[in-house]
Amino acid sequence: RKEVEQDPGPFNVPEGATVAFNCTYSNSASQSFFWYRQDCRKEPKLLMSVYSSGNEDGRFTAQLNRASQYISLLIRDSKLSDSATYLCVVITNTGGFKTIFGAGTRLFVKA
């Protein structure tokens, strides 16, 4: 089992749609969580951190469920510019910090 698993997609949605991505992690000792965005043939960039209380940044909402060990990202009112791959990232600290990247979920937003 992979340490961090994501639905690879692709998700094809029309502009204005709401889309949700989920990510599960296997290590219950994981302590920090993030979503990164990666545009086609570009480097990953931090989109937002994920907190237990949930956090929102404009049209983006991230949630963490520690009991079920999953993280979610909700995008409301999708724009064409949201088309990208979204990477779930988990940091564990078991004998040293370790950053684990999910394989990513691809999103296509169509006009």
Add this chain to the structure above:
Amino acid sequence: NAGVTQTPKFQVLKTGQSMTLQCAQDMNHNSMYWYRQDPGMGLRLIYYSASEGTTDKGEVPNGYNVSRLNKREFSLRLESAAPSQTSVYFCASNVPSGGLHSSYEQYFGPGTRLTVT
């Protein structure tokens, strides 16, 4: 600030050839990383350097060597390239520490696309 820079952007090698991928950061970060990204596999850590003068193996170190030349520069060397090393290579840096989420953010270079034939 240029952030994290990598050279070259593209490279084609024949099996058995060697090459060094260069990475430099101007953000005064302590830690630097080398990843490879393959379709469906996500980013996998090859080697990392927690601070100047130290290097450690990551998840997939076989076939690679690294040098942390100074605080700014971290190079990745392929001594004898193999087709299985065809991939996109990313260098990243950050200032990891306990407590602050923002300290864990990794800043990536633009990547090197390597093809081994």
